[in-house]
Each structure stands twice: as structure tokens, then as C-alpha cells.
Amino acid sequence: MEFTHNIAILGSTGSIGTQTLAVAREYKGIGVKAITAHSNIKLMEEQIREFKPELAAVTDEEKAKELKIRVADTGTKVTGGSEGLLEAASHHSAETVVTAVVGISGLEPTIEAIKAKKNIALANKETLVTGGHIVTALAKRYKTTILPVDSEHSAIFQSLMGNHRKELKRILLTASGGPFFGKKKSELTNITPEDALKHPNWHMGAKVTIDSSTLVNKGLEIIEAKWLFDVDIDKIKVLVHRQSIIHSMVEFVDNGIIAQLGAPDMRLPIQFALTYPNRLPMKGNELDFSALSGLTFDEPDTETFYALELAKKAGRDGGTLPTVFNGADEAAVDLFLKGRLPYLGITEAIQRAMETVGSTEEPTLEEILEADKAAKETVYNYYN
Ligand code: NDP
Ligand code: MG
Numbered sequence: 612m613e614f615t616h617n618i619a620i621l622g623s624t625g626s627i628g629t630q631t632l633a634v635a636r637e638y639k640g641i642g643v644k645a646i647t648a649h650s651n652i653k654l655m656e657e658q659i660r661e662f663k664p665e666l667a668a669v670t671d672e673e674k675a676k677e678l679k680i681r682v683a684d685t686g687t688k689v690t691g692g693s694e695g696l697l698e699a700a701s702h703h704s705a706e707t708v709v710t711a712v713v714g715i716s717g718l719e720p721t722i723e724a725i726k727a728k729k730n731i732a733l734a735n736k737e738t739l740v741t742g743g744h745i746v747t748a749l750a751k752r753y754k755t756t757i758l759p760v761d762s763e764h765s766a767i768f769q770s771l772m773g774n775h776r777k778e779l780k781r782i783l784l785t786a787s788g789g790p791f792f793g794k795k796k797s798e799l800t801n802i803t804p805e806d807a808l809k810h811p812n813w814h815m816g817a818k819v820t821i822d823s824s825t826l827v828n829k830g831l832e833i834i835e836a837k838w839l840f841d842v843d844i845d846k847i848k849v850l851v852h853r854q855s856i857i858h859s860m861v862e863f864v865d866n867g868i869i870a871q872l873g874a875p876d877m878r879l880p881i882q883f884a885l886t887y888p889n890r891l892p893m894k895g896n897e898l899d900f901s902a903l904s905g906l907t908f909d910e911p912d913t914e915t916f917y918a919l920e921l922a923k924k925a926g927r928d929g930g931t932l933p934t935v936f937n938g939a940d941e942a943a944v945d946l947f948l949k950g951r952l953p954y955l956g957i958t959e960a961i962q963r964a965m966e967t968v969g970s971t972e973e974p975t976l977e978e979i980l981e982a983d984k985a986a987k988e989t990v991y992n993y994y995n
Contacts, residue, residue, distance in 0.1 A: 616885055618732070619645035619666075619705035621696060621720055624654045626816045627711035627734040627760065627877065632658060634882045637894065641885060644704035647696050647712070652678040659687045666702055668695025670716075696720045701727035707885065709760070710735040713818050714941050715934070715983050718742045722976065725749045732884035734760035736835040737941075741934040741979050743838035757839065758884040763832055764839055765880035766858030766871035771840070774863065782836055783860040783868070785852040786911060787812050789824040792853065796915050802954035804947060812855040812875045821944045825957050826911065830922020834933050837926055844926040849919060851909040856898065874898050918958040921965060930970040931982035938986030939964035952994050964989045 618635070622628045623646035635641040645666040648655045652674045659667055659682050667682070668690045669675035675691025682689060690698055700708055700720035708724040709732040710717045717735030722745065724731060731750070733739070738746060750757050759765045763784055771779065790809050791799060807824045808817060815823070822828035833847050858880075860870040873879055874896045882891060913920050918940075925936040943960035946952035952960065964986045971978050 615640045615642065616707065617642040617644050617705050618707045618709055618885065619643075619647075619699050619702045619724075619729075620709045620711060621647045621700060621717065621735075622711035622713065623658055624648040624651040625711055625713065626814065626819075627709070627881065629654075630877050631709050631711065631732075631881050631885075632662065634878055634885065635662065638891060642704075645699035645702040647699045649712075650674045652681070656681050659685055663687065665704055666690065666695075666699055668699045670696055693719075697723045700724040701729070705729060707732055709881070709884075710738060711760075713737075713816055715741050715937060715980075718746075718979070719976070721746060722749060725753050725755050728753050728755055730755050731757045732760050732881070733757050733839075734881075736761055736831050737937055739838040740831050740834045740937050741983065742976065743834070743933075744929075744973065745976060745979075747838050758887055759835075759839055760877075760880050760884050761832060761835060762875075762877060762880045763859040764836060765883055767836065767840060767861055769871045769883070770859070770861040770869040774861075774869070776841075778863045778865075779840075779842070779846075780862045780864050780866075781846045781848055782840065782842060783862060783870075784829065784832060784836060784847055784849050785855070785857055785859050786826065786829045786849050787823065787855045788851040788853055788909070788911070789826065791824055792851065792909075793912075794915065795912075796955060799915070799954055804950070807947075807954060811853070813877070817948060818941070818944055821947065821957070822940065825918050825954075826916035827918045827922070827940050827957070827961070829911070830919050830925075831937065833919075833922055834926040844923050849911050851911050853907050853909075854903065854905075856903065856906055872898060916958075918961060921958070921961055925965065928970065930972045931968075931974045931979060932965060932970040934974070934979050934982040935964050935968045935970065935986040936961055938983040939968075939990050942987040942990035946990070946994055956994070960990045960993070963993065 643662040647668040650671040672691040679689040855875040925933040939961040943957040
């Protein structure tokens with residue numbers, strides 16, 4: 612199929628970023644015009660030599676200088692600092708921006724991209740969790756589309772295609788349950804980062820892997836779905852589905868349910884966000900039903916994994932509370948990975964921050980960034 616689509620990738624050296632490049636490697640029609648990373652310039656140099664982007668932005672200034680020297684023989688412009696991220700997000704040659712940086716750092720470049728009339732292939736869920744009202748309103752104003760890359764949201768999006776949105780009754784958001792499914796709090800006291808970094812079905816960046824184990828990720832995804840599909844938090848039901856074969860489902864008013872299935876492979880949702888409304892062939896990883904021993908469904912254990920309930924509260928109450936939920940989690944995961952916070956302390960830290968940092972209604976971007984800072988400071992100060 613003839614196909615041309617020029618993209619910028621924010622976070623090209625991460626899990627989603629490298630898989631986006633794998634899709635681009637397969638389809639020469641996808642042109643990679645700008646890439647960004649925080650500090651991994653070794654991988655970035657390889658990416659520059661292979662994909663020949665016009666721009667490579669590295670947020671760490673020192674690393675940017677080093678990269679500039681290393682790739683002086685190429686035609687790629689190298690920039691440093693956070694402005695580089697914004698420059699990549701609004702790069703004139705890109706039609707779509709893949710947001711694959713981690714954490715709230717995705718919010719400002721995504722806003723910049725929309726203002727530059729770019730379509731968004733959204734992996735960075737933190738963008739909608741913290742600034743959903745701003746980002747969705749801007750996308751309407753600038754007539755750009757936000758296509759989900761998160762596998763569950765891509766599944767919901769695909770399941771809604773060809774149906775009337777007003778006939779949607781609820782969303783069934785599936786969760787793998789993570790590595791500690793079935794465990795109670797008393798069994799989770801000595802969990803190490805190494806234990807929590809072992810996800811049963813997906814290989815992802817450290818933050819989202821830890822978030823999957825605490826169900827914080829599913830909480831963030833509920834809020835992400837609220838903004839992407841304009842549904843109330845209470846119309847989104849989380850269902851634990853250990854095999855990660857059904858990527859999510861939608862139920863209509865006549866009780867009809869439509870699901871999207873496939874082997875756990877992020878290349879499909881990434882590719883679909885870049886080729887929509889077309890589908891391109893995918894090599895390998897077909898779903899083999901005869902190899903499946905069964906598909907199981909369980910209710911989430913919201914007593915042990917109560918981050919899910921905290922996320923629902925944040926999503927319902929709105930304002931800056933979802934930002935506080937997310938910011939506290941970012942800080943707590945950072946401390947946990949450094950061995951300075953016990954595993955169960957992650958959700959405790961989120962709860963404490965939600966109780967102590969106030970919430971502002973209809974926040975501006977500045978107020979969101981302030982709330983993020985306050986939530987992080989609360990967590991870092993408490994555990995230092
Ligand atoms: P990774 O940690 O693997 O990659 C993060 C990327 O962002 C890297 O390119 C990294 O650069 C860059 N980065 C890190 N910190 C900063 C910063 N402060 N400023 C600018 N850039 C930064 O993350 P993932 O790819 O796993 O996740 C990316 C996003 O996609 C997250 O929001 C996650 O929730 C979402 N997502 C991920 C899925 C997955 O399967 N991985 C599935 C669904 C959603 P460097 O390498 O130089 O550090
Ligand atoms: Mg997901």
C-alpha cells in the first residue's frame with residue numbers, strides 16, 4: 612500500500628519510542644523527521660544514522676553537546692534542553708507527534724504540538740491525566756486528532772469504530788493484574804524493585820512497569836479513558852484479565868459487547884495510530900487460539916491495590932487532584948526504584964499527597980505544574 616506519513620517521536624529511545632521506530636523500519640512510508648531523548652545519546656546516534664531525522668533533541672544539555680560532536684558528519688541538527696523537546700513537538704516536517712516520553716514532561720510538548728496543528732499519537736497518558744481539559748479543548752480548537760497508543764485505549768477506540776457514541780453503556784478496561792495478582796498486603800511488604808520490574812505480559816519502561824504492579828497504571832488509564840472517550844469515571848469498569856489477549860471492550864445499551872483481541876504486542880496500537888483509518892500488514896505475532904488455555908476474568912482487589920480507588924476519586928473530583936495523584940506517584944516510584952521507599956509506601960505516598968495538597972478547579976497549565984511540584988515535594992520531603 613502506498614502510504615506517506617511524517618512523524619516526530621518524543622522519547623525515541625524508550626520502549627514505545629523504539630517500537631515506533633520498528634514500525635517505521637518496516638514501512639518506509641513513515642518518515643521520522645524529529646526524535647528526542649533525555650540522555651541516551653548512544654542509542655540516539657544509532658537512530659540518527661539509520662533514520663536520518665532533521666532534528667534530534669536531547670534534554671540533558673551536556674549530553675546534547677556530546678551528541679552534536681558525534682553526529683557532526685550527518686545532516687541532523689542537534690539541540691539541547693527542554694526547548695529542543697518543544698521544537699521537535701512542533702517540527703514543520705511532521706504531521707503527527709508520537710508522545711512517548713514518561714511522566715508529566717509530556718504535557719507541555721503535547722500542547723505545543725497541538726498548537727502547531729499536529730495530530731497526536733498519544734502514549735504519554737500523564738498528559739491527559741494532568742491536563743485533559745486543556746489538551747482536549749485545544750485539539751478541538753485546532754482541529755487535530757488524538758489517537759491512542761495505549762493498548763487498552765486503542766482497543767476501545769477500535770471497538771467504538773462504526774458505532775454511535777451515544778449508545779455506549781460502559782467501557783470494560785482490562786488489566787493484566789501485574790506480577791502480584793492474588794497477593795495480599797502482608798505478602799507485599801518486602802517487594803524489591805527487581806520483583807516489581809518483572810511484568811508477566813509486557814516489556815515496558817520502568818515507571819509504567821512499577822505502575823502496572825501497583826494498579827496505579829490502571830488508575831491513570833481510567834482517567835485517560837475519561838478524556839479520550841468523554842465518559843464518566845463510573846462508566847469505566849476495570850476487569851482483571853491475566854492473559855492480556857482482550858485489550859479492552861465496550862458495552863452498548865443493548866448489552867452487545869465488542870472487544871479487540873490480539874497477542875500482547877505494542878506494535879499494533881502504535882502502527883494503527885499512525886495508519887488510521889487504514890491497516891497495514893504486520894509481520895509475526897498472530898494470535899494462535901489453539902495455544903490459549905483459556906481467557907480468565909477477575910474483579911480487581913481494590914483493598915490491596917487501593918491506588919485504583921484513589922485514581923477514581925481523583926478522576927471524579929477533577930481539578931488538580933489527578934495531577935497530585937500522578938505527581939506523587941512519579942516521586943514515589945523514583946524513591947522506590949532507588950531503594951528509599953518500601954513498595955507499599957508508593958500508594959501510601961499518593962494517598963498522603965492527595966490528602967495534604969489542595970486541589971484547584973479548572974486549573975491553568977501553570978497551576979497544573981505547581982500542583983505537580985507540590986505533590987512531588989510532599990513525597991520527597993516526607994521520605995527524606
Ligand atoms: P521509557 O522509560 O522506556 O522511555 C521514556 C522516554 O522518555 C525515553 O526516550 C527517555 O529518554 C525519555 N525521557 C525520560 N525522562 C525524560 C524527561 N524528563 N524529559 C524528556 N524525556 C524524557 O518509557 P515507555 O516507553 O515505557 O513509556 C512512555 C510513555 O508511554 C509513558 O507515559 C507510558 O505510560 C506510556 N505507555 C507505555 C507502554 C509501553 O508498553 N512501554 C504502554 C502504554 C503506554 P532516555 O532514554 O534518554 O532516558
Ligand atoms: Mg495500557
